[in-house]
Amino acid sequence: MATEPNIAGLDIAGARFLPGLLSVHEQIELAGEIAAIMAEAPLFRPRMPRNGRPFSVSMTNCGALGWVSDESGYRYQSHHPVTGRCWPALPGRLAALWQRVTGLAALPEACLVNYYDGHARMGLHQDRDEADFRAPVLSLSLGDSALFRIGGTARGGPTRSVTLASGDGLVLEGASRLAFHGIDRIRAGSSRLLPQGGRINLTLRRVTPLPDDGG
Numbered sequence: 001m002a003t004e005p006n007i008a009g010l011d012i013a014g015a016r017f018l019p020g021l022l023s024v025h026e027q028i029e030l031a032g033e034i035a036a037i038m039a040e041a042p043l044f045r046p047r048m049p050r051n052g053r054p055f056s057v058s059m060t061n062c063g064a065l066g067w068v069s070d071e072s073g074y075r076y077q078s079h080h081p082v083t084g085r086c087w088p089a090l091p092g093r094l095a096a097l098w099q100r101v102t103g104l105a106a107l108p109e110a111c112l113v114n115y116y117d118g119h120a121r122m123g124l125h126q127d128r129d130e131a132d133f134r135a136p137v138l139s140l141s142l143g144d145s146a147l148f149r150i151g152g153t154a155r156g157g158p159t160r161s162v163t164l165a166s167g168d169g170l171v172l173e174g175a176s177r178l179a180f181h182g183i184d185r186i187r188a189g190s191s192r193l194l195p196q197g198g199r200i201n202l203t204l205r206r207v208t209p210l211p212d213d214g215g
């Protein structure tokens with residue numbers, strides 16, 4: 001039986017680590033497109049459901065739907081929570097990259113843009129606000145490197161860590177689609193890609209069910 005590809009030695013079926021997915025030239029072009037998206041849809045600070053504590057990362061989105069979090073809970077919505085405007089369009093290069101990497105014809109509906117300064121982190125979580133877990137999540141990293149941690153589908157199990165550097169891709173699909181994962185820390189100053197420093201992570205997702213043919 002063929003074994004599924006794993007993150008460099010991680011026994012997490014379906015997780016694909018794609019180091020150097022984006023060339024330096026592609027990273028520069030993508031960073032420019034994301035800067036334009038942030039100008040149109042400014043970064044905002046999400047808050048934890050219930051207690052309203054602010055995240056240490058700031059966020060925005062592009063695509064038809066965007067992920068937001070506040071006292072009312074986690075959800076996808078078509079408009080920016082502060083400006084009330086629709087999210088900027090998903091850049092064509094991200095749609096093309098999604099199709100190439102995932103093999104799906106169905107395009108991503110959401111692209112969450114997370115910005116980390118040198119002190120930001122993200123606690124272990126599952127991505128489970130989407131309707132159809134057959135669709136993978138594709139993550140792309142730009143700027144400073146980050147220490148990414150991933151475990152299994154149960155909270156509190158063993159975890160492994162991998163450094164995500166600028167240009168790296170990561171796909172969570174299959175069993176790993178619901179794996180717990182997070183960012184322990186940022187290596188501030190490790191990249192000169194972003195003029196403001198820090199790290200940008202993009203996660204491309206389907207939100208609604210795939211078509212009957214699986215997309």
Ligand code: MD6
Nearest residue numbers: 127137139170172183201203
């Ligand atoms: C980050 N990534 O790299 C956080 N989610 O900043 C994620 O939360 C993530 O890398 C789903 C799939 C891949 C990811």
Ligand code: FE
Nearest residue numbers: 125126127181
């Ligand atoms: Fe996630």
